[in-house]
Amino acid sequence: MHELSIAVSVLESVEAEIASRSGGTPRGSVREVTMRIGRLAGIEPEALSFAWEVARRGTICDGAELALDLAPVVASCSLCGSTFPIESEGGACGNCGPAAFSIVGGREIEIRRVMWEVEEEVR
Amino acid sequence: MSEVRILEITRNVVARNDELAQTLRTRFGEARLAVFNLLSAPGSGKTTLLERTLRELHGRVRCLVIEGDLRTARDAQRIAAAGGRAVQIVTHGTCHLESRMIQGAIEGIDLRELDAIIIENVGNLVCPSSFDLGESARVVLASVTEGEDKPAKYPFMFEKASAIVLNKIDLLPHLSFDRKEFWDGVDCVNRSATRVELSCATGEGFDGWISWFMAKVSAARGNETAPASKR
Numbered sequence: 001m002h003e004l005s006i007a008v009s010v011l012e013s014v015e016a017e018i019a020s021r022s023g024g025t026p027r028g029s030v031r032e033v034t035m036r037i038g039r040l041a042g043i044e045p046e047a048l049s050f051a052w053e054v055a056r057r058g059t060i061c062d063g064a065e066l067a068l069d070l071a072p073v074v075a076s077c078s079l080c081g082s083t084f085p086i087e088s089e090g091g092a093c094g095n096c097g098p099a100a101f102s103i104v105g106g107r108e109i110e111i112r113r114v115m116w117e118v119e120e121e122v123r
Numbered sequence: 124m125s126e127v128r129i130l131e132i133t134r135n136v137v138a139r140n141d142e143l144a145q146t147l148r149t150r151f152g153e154a155r156l157a158v159f160n161l162l163s164a165p166g167s168g169k170t171t172l173l174e175r176t177l178r179e180l181h182g183r184v185r186c187l188v189i190e191g192d193l194r195t196a197r198d199a200q201r202i203a204a205a206g207g208r209a210v211q212i213v214t215h216g217t218c219h220l221e222s223r224m225i226q227g228a229i230e231g232i233d234l235r236e237l238d239a240i241i242i243e244n245v246g247n248l249v250c251p252s253s254f255d256l257g258e259s260a261r262v263v264l265a266s267v268t269e270g271e272d273k274p275a276k277y278p279f280m281f282e283k284a285s286a287i288v289l290n291k292i293d294l295l296p297h298l299s300f301d302r303k304e305f306w307d308g309v310d311c312v313n314r315s316a317t318r319v320e321l322s323c324a325t326g327e328g329f330d331g332w333i334s335w336f337m338a339k340v341s342a343a344r345g346n347e348t349a350p351a352s353k354r
Contacts, residue, residue, distance in 0.1 A: 002217060002218050002219055002250050005217065005221075006136055009136045009137070009139065010136055013134050013136060017130065017132060017134070021130070028125070031127065035136075040278075040279045041253060042249040042250045042252070042253055086278075100310060100311055100312075100314060101311060101312070102282070102312065103278060103279060103282060103312065107253065107279065109135065109136040109137055109253070110133055110134060110135055110136065111132060111133070111134040111136065112131070112132065112133060113129065113130065113131055113132070114129075114130040114132065115127060115128075115129055115130075116127065116128045116129075116130055117125050117126070117127045117128075118125060118126065118127075118128060119124070119125050120124050120125065120126050
């Protein structure tokens, strides 16, 4: 349900990233942003895409696509340390069976890739 | 001529929240404050737990309650009626609290006049767990009417809790709630949290909650620096 605030944060981060690479003032335009979203991050992909379309207007990302790479929930067994996926019906270590685990993946809310179109002379 | 550049980066989108939360944690530590982030589904009894806690600690602990609510100031009114000092954050539909909201809520409040802050998060078992608020302890409240499968369904919420409180145990005779399954689910993700079973209605088990709470308050009073590790 907090997809709009996430979308706004992404826009701010991308703008800051572009600004730092174009001498302070963001230049050019962004064509695509790729994010990695964990399945435990509490983000509904469709809601985030919708929020993105609203929030990007008038920013450097106006018109930019948002590509979402969904990351599985991954747990680490507390007995042997091996990792295994957690599905909706649960999961267990392949070596030790049901045992305590800690969640090591699946909460990501990360920007991973930005496709930026810019005049050639900008360094 | 223009060119397309591909920027391969990794930027955590909630990093700014985490940074501000860390700043708040340092401030709270310097003021020797215990700060509790109280999380639960809607209807688990967060406000009732606070009302009873404030009554029990009246005159012993100077508490400020920060109330997160979607639409109304009703909970803050209940806290005030119980003799507590409350600040209301109406989130206007946002499903969780963020550290900048906490920063705004404590503006103008002299932290040295307090012993504890209790943040009542928005009732939701998903979103609030992603947002650090600078708390020294995270408390997850569940009630027996919600079913025993909550820890298995929402492991992320239970994983980082310092205390897990199971409420409404006075209703157990009327339900088929499986306590063992509930705590087994907790075992899978969190073996270090303090566990309390209680009823806010009858007061059964409430002593266990109060003694855990007071231990946290005492620990904060004794520490000059921020208890940053006690997340």
